[in-house]
Amino acid sequence: MTDEDVRSLLHSLRDEPVPADSLARVRLAVAERSEAATDLKRFVMPWKFVGLFASVALAIFIVVLLRPAKHAARPTVEVRREIVVTAKEVPPPAVVKVERPNTVAKPRRQVAPETKLNAQDIVVRIETADPDVVILLIGD
């Protein structure tokens, strides 16, 4: 047997009929399963949109819910007002002549009354080491 014989034998297999019942089974099964897949796709497709819509709505709701209150959220904007300083001419103070008496009563000095000691009263005079401290023993 040569290579050509092998090839021609292989080619002869090409024309071999395929069993009709096998073909029918394949066709039927494919039709059934593809139809089921199409039906499922048709059923699932609207729900996909519903799910998508619900997800988006939920996301928006959460965003709105989590957003802080309006007052808190409002940023404090510091508005700097320009302070306009207008220089006004201040009128010179009115000079009022106050007549005062020339003699001003001086406050009286409170002078402690001097205690005059008589030489006869001092009995003993003790001078301490401190020159400022002198102990006087006064007799009655």
Added chain:
Amino acid sequence: MPGTALMSDSPTELADSFEQILRERETEILRTAFRILGNWADAEDVAQESFLRLHRHGIDFVNDAALRSWLYRVAVNLCLDRVRMSKPFEELPELESASASVEAVIVLDERKRAMMTALGKLALRERAAIVLREIEGLSTAEVAAVLGSSEVTVRSQVAKAIRKLRGLLSGERL
């Protein structure tokens, strides 16, 4: 031609296009799956799954050749996955193991049956390459695209497969 209907947009037209593609392509996809897997039950499953994937994927192909290549690629990959997950190819059931109704329908002569058994003894990718190239009549470039390999690799795989088949059919008793 499915290529002309591929660009239609309305659901009814798309459904019609899909039906048309199914009718035009089911034979070759089922036959290819059978050549690789060796039994009709698994081949039917693979063909079903291939067309359902086409339905999910959509039929917006640039032309008929792109659609054909895509379908073959899906079908062959499903076959390879199925074989890898189930049993080693040496233990693949021979043609006789198909259902009785299949036996009644398909009348194979002795040489063809021997060839089918020999095909089952090839390495998986060699089997896919020779089925696509020699039985389905795809070009080397198309086979390379379907299998995701280079044309050089495909040529090498086909040559190796033919050498093995020749040895199996002439030397060994199958």
